[in-house]
Amino acid sequence: MFREDIAALSTPPGEGGIGIIRVSGKGIIDKISKIFIPFSAQEIGQRRGFSLNLGWIIDDDGSKVDEVLLGIMRAPHSYTGEDVIEINCHGGSMPIRRCLQRCLDVGIKLAEPGEFTKRAYLNGRLDLTQAEAVIDIIRAKTDRGLKLAVQQLEGPSHFIAEIEDQLLRVNAMLEASLDFPEEVGDLDYAETKAILLTIKKLMDKLIRAGQRSEIYRDGLKAVICGKPNVGKSSLLNALVKKEKAIVTEIPGTTRDVVEDYINIRGIPVRIMDTAGIRQTEDIVEKIGVEKTREVIEQADLILFVLDAGTGIDKEDMDIFQEVDQSRLIVMVNKEDLERKEISEEKLAELFRDIPVIRASVQKSIGIEALEEAVESRVIQGMLPGDGMEIMINLRQKNALIRSREQVESALITLGQVPLDCLGVDIGGALETMGEISGRTLKDEVIDRIFHDFCIGK
Amino acid sequence: MNYEAGKYDVVVIGAGHAGCEAALASARMGCSTLLVTLSVENIALMPCNPSIGGPAKAQLVREIDALGGEMGINIDKANIQIRLINTGKGPAVQSLRAQADKHEYGREMIKTILGQKGLHLLMAEVEEIETVDEKVNAIVTRTGARYQCQNVVITTGTYLKGRIIAGEVMYDGGPGNQFPAVKLADSLRAMGIRLGRFKTGTPPRVDRKSVNFSKTIEMPGDIQPWRFSYISPQPVREQLSCWLTHSTPETHRIVMDNIERAPLFTGVIKGKGPRYCPSFEDKVVRFAHKSSHQLFIEPEGRDTDEMYIQGLNTSLPEDVQVQVLHSIPGMEEVRMIRTGYAIEYDYVIPSQAKLSLESKMVEGLFTAGQINGTSGYEEAAAQGLIAGINAALKVQAREPFILKRSEAYIGVMIDDLITKESDEPYRLLTSRAEYRLLLRQDNADLRLTEKGRQIGLVDDFRWAIFTEKKKSLAEGTHLLHKTTFTPADKDVDKYLTSKEGAPLRDKTSLWEMLRRTEVKIEDYLNQGWLPPFQPEILEQMEIQAKYEGYINKQQEQVQRFERMESKRIPEDIDYNQVYSLSNESVQRLNEIRPQSLGHASRIAGVSPADINILLIYLAKRRN
Structure with a gap:
């Protein structure tokens, strides 16, 4: 009866021992199979109902997100009457959210408030007399949910309003030129492009600010990078104080991104070690290098490791040029060596306004200073964002990201496709944006046309 | 004393663009049909802009044509200029626009009407619609003729309690100095139908011989011969030019100096006018920073010297209108033939109709065109066609013909009219269509001709x-x-x-x-x-x-849309019995009585939670 598969966090958000993600729908077994690696040999598709399955939820690059216990309930013997999977996550709030994100990545939709209960009723799993109770639940959850979301948005609401306003403006410009060609004339491409860029920038800002709030709630994404054999894996190990990445003397042996969750002075940090960024012909390593670039791009904080023994060479500078310097902490490793090739003057000259830590991972020198630098970056708000304290929930973030995709698509196709096709993206971006505030913004475009343009020949 | 004058399957009141389509459709579908008009000379009159087509409107004309309607064929016979506009902006918004020879347009339509088998024409004023048990039973004319009929289509345009205003001068009347229809409005009110009041206006007309065209820019037609109808012969008509000029700071000064005499600003005009077609004085006031507005001088036909001033619609006093005209380049010496005016008129609040355009309260009563609060000849004709088709289908005891928003602009328009309240006359725009890329003027026949054939309107030739x-x-x-x-x-x-x-x-x-x-x-x-x-x-x-x-992207959207459209709401649903619906929702749902959950979701004030509740209620009912 329902074509879409849905997922939602079923336990209250926040810190807790475990958290449960509930997934329901016809295609969920196939979809979850793509992100779940069982410990047993049996795929979950072959498992019967009411079975528990231990395994890993994995990222799209195959890395492990969380160890989970998966409960499978086969239709019709489940709460909703459909196939249901309950994912019991263990790793605290951040892995739970990442597991949910993985479900969404494979095409499962975020459930509406009360949707599981609605399905339960419509699929005949709840008694008729329970119908009214179901309605109360939906009414309460929907109305309260919307109210809550709006309250939550109070902080950035002027931001949302600004994005909506600009989107309405650009939609009105486009539609006016289509519906009133003689009064309005052709669309001004330069202006359209400028507005779309402004919108994109605002959306980026908001999404980033949202990520910042996630840092407090869920932790910080940090990545260790540097050329091979400068001691990146050793640093990771020192920080998590356990062997995780393979450490050798041969450059290029850390091929995958290796990660762990650590706690730096109360701030949860998801820290990743990367394959050395190096020009390489080795295919396996090449994949690792590309993945590294991607991870660095998404990180909130970049720990850039240098080797005091080898000095700063072109390879180091190439990496330095590639990363975003506003998120950087430089760490000069192997300070314990006799012959140091890096001078204070050189560091001051190269890394102006960037914190530089001198350390020796092997001798446990400088780890404290590094932790302090990380903490002060978070506390002083040096991380991307602009001091906005914003809570954006996953639903709002998803809408923002989808809307931004449409804006980006419009920016690419602007001037390449006719205006009616461009309208599919620009109008779509507006419609998606409306999901955040629960308004049908499309209806406001026509009002906007009459407000902005002198119509009527 | 009334007398029994005859009996028809369908009676159409009003022979404007809606009435002509309704009457022709009904007769062509085999129903005995009577078309009643206040004036045979004014059949298919264009009392305002002598033009057909443009964005969204051209698509409508093509849809009318694909279904077997008349407007496309008629404008192909009677245009003086035809152009393809919005070229280069994409296939979905490209649209034809024709300047009509308004007299020829009317003459050609009269010929078609008189030549139509099963269709009788009558000049009379209908004063009363007789009902029995909330069903249409007969109509009665001012001269006492009583015609029995079970189905009536009212297409009276702006004639219901029409009132003409130009400056301090005011009188009751229809457009072009016709009689207004007063008693009919009372008859509708007596049936419990709620009426609203709108305003619209028209510019002055001037004498071609007094225009100095050397001060204007010529706007010729396209060289390529276009046609609206899929079945018209290839056109070989000579194209006449239009002319472009503009208002001046002096024009705007004249307007502002006389603004206290403008009925729009003195409170004399109470009806709400359309924003897309504002009075010239309104434009001057609202867009005070603009020192000039475009004005098009358009011929009204081949055999007349009357020229229409597009962009100058006004209800300023006549003496001010003359001053305004004389301040415009090319019109310094112009002679005005007709004065511009505003007209206020009653309309039927359209949410009282079903998607078939039949009244929810009175069985067999259909309304179409400007009486439903729309503007535009094309919008009127399209509704007339649908109302005529549905009146005939009712006679034949067949299911009503309803087009979805995903199938045609006609569907978008009627769904909007029934569902959304509008405080101004409704005009169709391409931006009102969600699936614009699918509803193109080039594929209207592919979308609709098979449907027209099933109804019985598409003849063997087409x-x-x-x-x-x-x-x-x-x-x-x-x-x-x-x-x-x-x-x-x-x-x-x-x-x-x-x-x-x-x-x-x-x-x-x-x-x-x-x-x-x-x-x-x-x-x-x-x-x-x-x-x-x-x-x-x-x-x-x-x-x-x-x-x-x-196109594929939009088709996917349509599939999602149609899933909700296919969830029907039974006609006898009692919203007061649905647990937990908000009061506002109940009121709106009772008013509009949507036919599907998709339809309900478009009603302002009905929230997603209400839709979920309805979904659950309907499931409960089925069990």
């Missing part, structure tokens, strides 16, 4: 043309898919190089290659890759290939 076109289109499409090239083909390589396109990388079909912006389907003919086809077949294939990605 059907033969349509089936031939479909066959040819299938052949061409097959050829484009079947013919493939590889990077080794020298011809293609040379062709692509000459177009500054990238060379082929893989085996590619002609269809796939057409997606490239630099590739045009005519080139295929020149290269000998494709045998000749009719231009409209080529156009159709090119659009379908070039925009396939976007």
Whole structure:
């Protein structure tokens, strides 16, 4: 009866021992199979109902997100009457959210408030007399949910309003030129492009600010990078104080991104070690290098490791040029060596306004200073964002990201496709944006046309 | 004393653009039909702008034509200029627009009406619609003639309690100094139908001989002969020009100096006017920073010297109108033939009708056109067609004909009218359509002709043309898919190089290659890759290939949309019995009585939670 598969966090958000993600729908077994690696040999598709399955939820690059216990309930013997999977996550709030994100990545939709209960009723799993109770639940959850979301948005609401306003403006410009060609004339491409860029920038800002709030709630994404054999894996190990990445003397042996969750002075940090960024012909390593670039791009904080023994060479500078310097902490490793090739003057000259830590991972020198630098970056708000304290929930973030995709698509196709096709993206971006505030913004475009343009020949 | 004058299946009151379509459709579907008009001379009158088409409106005309209506054929017979506008903005918004010879337009329509089998014409004023048990039973004219009928289509335009205003001068009247229909409005009120009041206006007309065209810019028609109707013969009409001029700071000063005499600002005019067609004085006040507005001088026909001043619609006093005209370049010495005026009129609040345009309260009572609070000849004609079709279907005891928003602009318009409250006359815009890329003027026949055939409106002649076109289109499409090239083909390589396109990388079909912006389907003919086809077949294939990605995207949206549309709400639902609906929702749902959950979701004030509740209620009912 329902074509879409849905997922939602079923336990209250926040810190807790475990958290449960509930997934329901016809295609969920196939979809979850793509992100779940069982410990047993049996795929979950072959498992019967009411079975528990231990395994890993994995990222799209195959890395492990969380160890989970998966409960499978086969239709019709489940709460909703459909196939249901309950994912019991263990790793605290951040892995739970990442597991949910993985479900969404494979095409499962975020459930509406009360949707599981609605399905339960419509699929005949709840008694008729329970119908009214179901309605109360939906009414309460929907109305309260919307109210809550709006309250939550109070902080950035002027931001949302600004994005909506600009989107309405650009939609009105486009539609006016289509519906009133003689009064309005052709669309001004330069202006359209400028507005779309402004919108994109605002959306980026908001999404980033949202990520910042996630840092407090869920932790910080940090990545260790540097050329091979400068001691990146050793640093990771020192920080998590356990062997995780393979450490050798041969450059290029850390091929995958290796990660762990650590706690730096109360701030949860998801820290990743990367394959050395190096020009390489080795295919396996090449994949690792590309993945590294991607991870660095998404990180909130970049720990850039240098080797005091080898000095700063072109390879180091190439990496330095590639990363975003506003998120950087430089760490000069192997300070314990006799012959140091890096001078204070050189560091001051190269890394102006960037914190530089001198350390020796092997001798446990400088780890404290590094932790302090990380903490002060978070506390002083040096991380991307602009001091906005914003809570954006996953639903709002998803809408923002989808809307931004449409804006980006419009920016690419602007001037390449006719205006009616461009309208599919620009109008779509507006419609998606409306999901955040629960308004049908499309209806406001026509009002906007009459407000902005002198119509009527 | 009333007398029994006859009996008809369907009576249509009013012979404007809606009435003509309604009457012709009903008669063509085999129902005995009476068309009653206040004035036979004014059949299919264009009391305002002598023009048909434009964005969204051209699509409507094509849809009317595809279903077997008359407007497209008639404007092809009676235009003095026809152009394709919005070219280069995409296939979905490209639209034809014609200047009409308004007298010829009326004459041609009268010929068609009088020549239609099963259709009788009567000049009279209908004063009363007689009902029995909330069902239409008869109509009675001012002169006492009583006609029995179970179905009435009211298409009285702006005549209901019409009131003309120009400055301090006011009198009761319809457009063009016609009589207003007063008693009919009372008859409708007596049936419990709620009426609202709107305002619209028209500009002054001037004498061609007194215009100094050397101070204006000539706007000629297109050289390429266009036609609206899919079945009209290839046009060979001489094109007349229009002329462009503009208002001056002096014009605006005159308006502002006399603003206290403008009925729009003194409170004399209470009806709400359309924002897309504001009075000139309104534009001057609202857009005070603009020192000039465009004005088009348009001929009203071949055999008249009257010229229409597009953009100057006004209800300023007559003496001010003359001053305004004289301040405009090219019109310094102009003689005014007709004074511009505003008209206020009663309309039926359209949410009282079903999607078939039949009243929810009175069985057999249909309304269409301006009386439903719309504006525009095309909007009127399209509603007239649907109301006429549904009146005839009712006579034949068949299901009503309803077009969805995903199928036609007609569907968008009627759904909007019934569902959304509007405080100004409704005009169709392409931006009102969610699935604009699918509702193009080039494919209206492909969308609707089969439906028209099922109804019984598409005759053998049109059907033969349509089936031939479909066959040819299938052949061409097959050829484009079947013919493939590889990077080794020298011809293609040379062709692509000459177009500054990238060379082929893989085996590619002609269809796939057409997606490239630099590739045009005519080139295929020149290269000998494709045998000749009719231009409209080529156009159709090119659009379908070039925009396939976007078209598919919209088709997916349509599938999602239709899922909700297919969830029917039974007619006898009692919203007061539905637990937990908000009061506002109950009120709105009772008023509009939506036919599906999709329809309900478009009503302002009905929240997503309400839709979920309805979904659950309906499931409970089924069990």
